[in-house]
Amino acid sequence: MDLAVPPRPKTLKIRGGQSDSSARILSYKIWEAIIQGKAGGHPADIKMMWVLGSNPVNQMPDTNKCHQAFKKLEFVLVHEQYMSATAKFADILLPVNTWMEREDYAAPWLGAPYYAYANKAIDPLGESRSDLEICTELAARLGIQGFNDKTEEEWLRHLIAEMPDIPDYDEFKRKGIHKVQLAEPFVAFKAQIEDPENNPFATPSGKIEIYSQTLADMNDPKIPPIPKYFDAEENWNQPLARRYPLQFISTHFRRRVHAQYDNLPWLRRVEPQALWINPVDAQPRGIKDGDLVKVFNDRGVVMTPAWVTERIMPGVVHLAEGGNYHPDEQGIDRGGNPNVLTSSEPSPLGSNVDNSCLVEVQRA
Structure with a gap:
């Protein structure tokens, strides 16, 4: 990839930053980058994708654009344990083992x-x-x-040896858990509170910034220097709502971890994948509980059962994330995957906004 590209004029200057090269691609724009390449202003013409520890076809927004991007790639290599939506695109599919078949260690997700x-x-x-193998x-x-000179256990010993919190690898492995004994309760920002001069925050001012001069200097109305409410990119106030009047949301499902476990029949029976819709919206559309419905917008179509319930407000429908993408011959998803409908357009500062969009629902 050519790194000799002009710097981005809106790169944020933060402490420790060494490079403002634009030779990178925001994850939610990767499909556009594959499809358009350098001709579309992206830093490279991407020829192959190597996927491990991920199921992007299922879990990233705008699935049909993703489908188009994967078909353009010359080569796809995937590590997987089952035939996931992404694995179906693989030119070579390598069987990777599960966490139950290898040694590893972990820290809590948000820290403890x-x-x-x-x-x-x-x-x-x-x-x-x-x-690793x-x-x-x-x-x-x-x-x-020189790619790797250690076995799995040697790497674990090496990594844990560099962690002052864990004094004995063998004891940690035997017990299966190590609790860090704190000398005193943890207090967030304690060093900055007690000695702010010698413990600045990682901001240009060294302080907590309620008003950001860095953002103000960007002079972008969509990136205000002080927190401000904006409507979602697709919302009821837009002309688009005349065609797609329902606000679609997608949240995590208690019976899955993203797409994992969605292929277990008994879990699917316990809590089926279904579109939540309020009776106020269902009745004029002739939709009854359990009916197969068509959920659609300009990006795609999903067929899924309806759950008519007052547990969701009128004007809003919900389909849990992680449903396995399963398109039929017409490209209509029959697996209840919400990302067929969601947008890959990021927020002005690059965050993902793929849990809300506008749709219409019809009885199938």
Whole structure:
């Protein structure tokens, strides 16, 4: 990839930043980058994708644009445990093992004073390997020297040895958990409170910035220097709402972890994937509880059962994220995947906004 590209004029200057090169792609614009390439102003013409630890076809917004991008790629390599929506696009599909078939450790997602060690429960099934083993063997075949000189356990010992919180690897592995004994209760920003001069925040002023001069200097009305409410990009106040009058939302589902476990029949029976719709919206559309409905907008069409319920407000419908993308011959998704409908257009500062859009619903 050519890194000799002009700097971005709106790159945020923060402490520790070393480069303002624009040779990068926002994750939610990756489909456009693949489809358009350099001709569309992107830093590279992407030829291949190597996917591991992810299911982007299912979990990233604007699934049909994603479908188009994957078909343009010359080569797709995927590590997977089952035939996911992304795995179906693979030219080569490598069987990766599960977390139950390898050693690992983890810290809490949002931080807490303990660590967990995941002892391997069983040996890897069939010919499956860990991501580390796959990448190490591929590196050797590709002639990449010095890629990896350690086994899985050697890496774990090396990483944990550099962590002052865990004094003994073998004891940590035996117990499966290590609780960090704090000398005193944790207080957020304690150093900045007690000695702000020598402990500045990672902002241009070194302080908590309610008003950001950096954002003010960008002079972009969509990026105000002080927090301000904006309507969602697709909302009831837009002309688009005349065609698509329902605000669509998508949240996490208690029976899945994103798309994981969606292929378990007994979990699907316990809580089916279904569109939540208020009786106020269902009745004029002739929709009854359990009816198959068509949910659609300009980006795509999803067919899914309806759950007519007062647990969602009128004018709003809901479909949980993670439903497995399963298009029929006409490209209509039959798996209840909300990302067929969501937009990949990010917020002005680059955040994802794929949990809300406008749709219409009809009885199938």
